[in-house]
Amino acid sequence: MTRVAALPENSQLPVFQIKPMLAIAGQPFDSPDFLYEVKWDGYRGLAYLEERTILQSRNLQDITAVFPELADLHQPVRGRPAVLDGEIIIPRTDGKPSFSLLQARGRLGDPLKIRQAARQTPAIFMAFDILYHQGRNVMAEALQLRKEILQSEVRAAANLIVSQFILNQGISFYEACVNRGLEGVMAKELSSPYLPGKRSPLWRKFRHTxxxxxxxxxxxxxxxxxxxxxxxxxxxxxxxxxxxxxxxxxxxxxxxxxxxxxxxxxxxxxxxxxxxxxxxxxxxxxxxxxxxxxxxxxxxxxxxxxxxxxxxxxxxxxxxxxxxx
Structure with a gap:
């Protein structure tokens, strides 16, 4: 993985300068001040979307070439230039993410093998936040507003899904996720800004293991x-x-x-x-x-x-x- 300046020189997006916001570990709870969504078992990634798609890992590396099936994420997204935060996952036949399949994809370096794997075990970008919209930094806005923008501006596609969430019922949602064999749940304060590179109690993760x-x-x-x-x-x-x-x-x-x-x-x-x-x-x-x-x-x-x-x-x-x- 190498850093590249792949977007145009006049791009409005700060490519490879944003580190993802991180969560602290916690125990399940109910609160009207938080939303709850699935904690997806994959690779955290930022998608820089303009006239093309650039994928960035959480340690600021360009991973676009690793997932060629995600190269057109910009097409179903309105309000570009935009930056989405999300998780790159590879679902199994039962729909649950497989970290082992994802890890196998991450080990590949030969372009031909990468393209073959992209057809056989295609990845999905599960978007759960938006950091730039129409070239404007929206990280200081409340999460609730950012979610509304995300829902309105991103059209679902075969390789792009907007992560859904529920309100209030964190404990029962956690139990339902555990029963389905999912990794856990993320709880995020509705009024929280996006704090790049920070681990904050505004976001909390509940794991069953x-x-x-x-x-x-x-x-x-x-x-x-x-x-x-x-x-x-x-x-x-x-x-x-x-x-x-x-x-x-x-x-x-x-x-x-x-x-x-x-x-x-x-x-x-x-x-x-x-x-x-x-x-x-x-x-x-x-x-x-x-x-x-x-x-x-x-x-x-x-x-x-x-x-x-x-x-x-x-x-x-x-x-x-x-x-x-």
Whole structure:
């Protein structure tokens, strides 16, 4: 993924300058001051729409070429130039998002394979906010007004859907989403402005399982036919890496080969933790550049993940984003 200035020089849009607004974790609640919508399991993205479409990841990278089936998002959108915030998802046959299918798409680099995958497992842009409308910055407007603009200006298409929401009933909506096997719910204050790059309690996320992004600080070699035993996980606390445990489940043989190839390309590094970790067996340390998503039951009082399961690399996130209190 590389940055490019793909829109015209006279564009009214600040391409690759807006970082998405982020939410804090919370528990389900009911409130007339909030709206509630599905938390989609995909890649966060901003769509810059003028005479063409430019897709930006949450870490300001151009991912337009990764999803050629989304190259015409500008066509069903009125009020251009516009910037939409949303989630890029790939639905399974039952309609629920598949992060594994999306991750497989994100690994591709060959243009021919990308085009083939776009036909076989096409992505959808699930729009839930609008940041620029008719070239005007509307981020300071209340979310309720931005939603009204979004609903009126975006026509649904095969690759573009406006995320729907409900009012007041956050708890029952969360329970319904959990029962359908969805990742969770987003609660957003109706009067909230859009705060680019900020993690704010004006937006809250309810997950039925805990999940987070962690830095891969190293790995343990596998035994027998397995090349990879476990990934060694870390996150930043006050600028230094803290050990969060290791994960050795959740990746199949294909993902294991890909992970080993990625890890072996990284330069070796000294042990990143101040304290010794007795539970680690023959650790191999690498520069902490890779981020992965992990599901887990809880975090222990010692700051370790309990029953973690690997869910995939997050190429759209930077190690510096992986910080916990």
């Amino acid at each position: 805990l999940a987070g992004e962690f830095i891969i600080a190293g790995y343990e070699p596998g035994r027998g036919e397995r090349a990879l035993g476990a990934l060694i996980l870390a996150s930043y606390v006050e600028g230094r890496l803290i050990y969060r445990g290791k994960v050795g489940t959740g990746f199949d043989r294909g993902e294991e080969r890909e992970l080993m190839a990625c890890l072996q390309r990284l330069p070796a590094a000294p042990p990143p933790f101040r304290e010794a970790i007795p539970e680690l067996k023959n650790p191999r340390w690498v520069e902490p550049r890779l981020v992965c998503q992990v599901e887990y039951l809880e975090m222990t009082p010692q700051g370790r993940l309990r029953h973690p399961g690997y869910r995939g690399l997050r190429r759209d996130k930077e190690p510096e984003e992986c910080s916990l209190p």
